[in-house]
Amino acid sequence: MTRRTAYPRVYFELVFIGFASILGMGLIGAFLPILAKDLDPTGNLVGLVVSAWFLARVFIEIPSGFISDRIGRRRLFVLGIALSAVGSFLCAVAPSIYFLIAGRAIWGFGVALFFLNNTAILFDLFDPAVRGRAIGTFQGIEMVGSLIGGPIGGVLAGVIGYNTVFYFTSALTGLSLVLVFTLHDLKGLGGRAPVALERISLRAALSSLTQWPIIVVCLICLTRMLIMNGLMSTVFQLYLYENLGFGVTLIGIIVGARTAGTIVATLASGHLSDRFGRKRIILLGLVLEAPCLYAYTLVSPFETVLLIGFVDALGAGLTWTTLTVLLSDIVQPEYRGVALGFYRTFMDVGGILGPIIFMAIATALSPYIAFIVGALLLLSMAGLAMTS
Structure with a gap:
């Protein structure tokens, strides 16, 4: 595949498909647990509706x-x-909680295949000199889909019902499938392996994953996901509500500010890492985010928490995208797919374990300790990054 230093038309086609996928996922974010509770009034299987998304992925990434x-x-x-x-269609027609779990699992499986190969295509497509900004722009635009998907989905659910929103998601995904088969550039993209078939063996591929720099990148990814899904997507909202006394509206504003900060940093991170180097930007992100986590335990005014949330998200956004690009620089071209699978497995494990670990800390000790543990983990990852 020819390496690019400028954005070809197929890049924008990939951006649109990625945006449509993330938008569809975001549409159901506002009400998925509520729908699950309607289907399972006992609440025993509601958590499985969420975790099925990651459980279906974790074993197939590599x-x-x-x-x-x-x-x-x-x-x-x-x-x-x-x-x-x-x-997503199975979720739309789900008559029971079990159908909803199955639909979420199949959807999560498909999303894993899509995003792994989509990212690998971007790795193959761009020269390292511009790969950072290409992936940063791509992921930043995807996050815009997540930002607007939740509010739109919430409005749609109130007007047409929970299940019907899934039809919109399925239609968006179906449109993407049609584009893959009709747009000329996409029809010929990624149809061949990046190197000769005989050069790739399972033993060699797995052996390539034992490089210390790859392990460091994956451990940082695991830590980031533990914090993102466990601390900032679970404990954080409960802390704002129960400890600081913020209402749902104020919490929504803070979450929106964090999403905006992540988008800004993601869009900027690629350009910054292309210019100043991947490791420097990763270190900057980790060192920026860690004190913000601790600062949450020291302040209570809404305006201050809002500002900390935005800065905290800047650090997270700088780290997240740059990690992916650094992985592409480290690994040999013929092993990019399996390396991405290895990386995403760590991400999935973090997504599964994060809420369990940080909720256990917050419940057994206090949410303050949970934030301090998160800050210490990030600082330890900054130290680890300096060893690779």
Whole structure:
């Protein structure tokens, strides 16, 4: 595949498909637990509706990455979009909590295939000199879909009902599938393996994952996901509500400010890492975010928490995208798929364990201790990053 230093048309086609996928996922974020509770009044299986998304992915990331390296990106890319459409449709017609769990699992499986191969295509497509800004812009635009998806989905759910919103998601995903087969540039993209088939063996692929720099990147990814899903997506909202006494409206504003900060940093991180180096930007993000987590335990005025939230998200955004780009610089081209699978497995494990670990800390000790643990973990990752 020819390496690019400028954005080709196919890049914008990939951006649109990624945006549509994230928008569809965001549409149901405002009401998914409520729908699950309606289907399961006992509440026993509500958590499984959320965790099924990650549980379906965690065991297939590395195998799908290896297969992508062997046969090319396109087949799994298309399969991922198709499964996402099927999964969201099953959620739309779900008559029971079990159908909803199955739909979420299939959807999560498809999203894993799609985003792994989509990212691998971007790795293959761009020269390292501009890869950071290409991926940063891509992920920043995706996050805009997440930002606007929640409010739109909430409004739609109030007007047409929870299940019907899933039809919109399925239609967005179906449109993406049609574009993959009709747009000329996408039809020929990633159809072949990036290197000759005979050069890739399972043993060699797995051996490539033992490089210390790759392990460091994956450990930082794991830590970031533990904090993002466990602390900032679970404990944080409860802390604002129960400890600081903020209402849902104020919490929504703070969450929105954090999302805005993440988008700004994500869009900027690629340009910054191309210019100043990946590790410097990762260190900057970690060192910026860590004191913000501790600062949450020291202040209570809404305006101050809002400002800290924005700065905290800047640090998280700088780290997240740059980690992915650094991985592409480290790994050999023929092993990019399996390396991405390895990286995303750590991400999925963090997504599963994060809420369990940080809620346990917050419940057994206090939310203040949970924030301090998060800050210390980030500082330890900054130290680890300096060893690679």
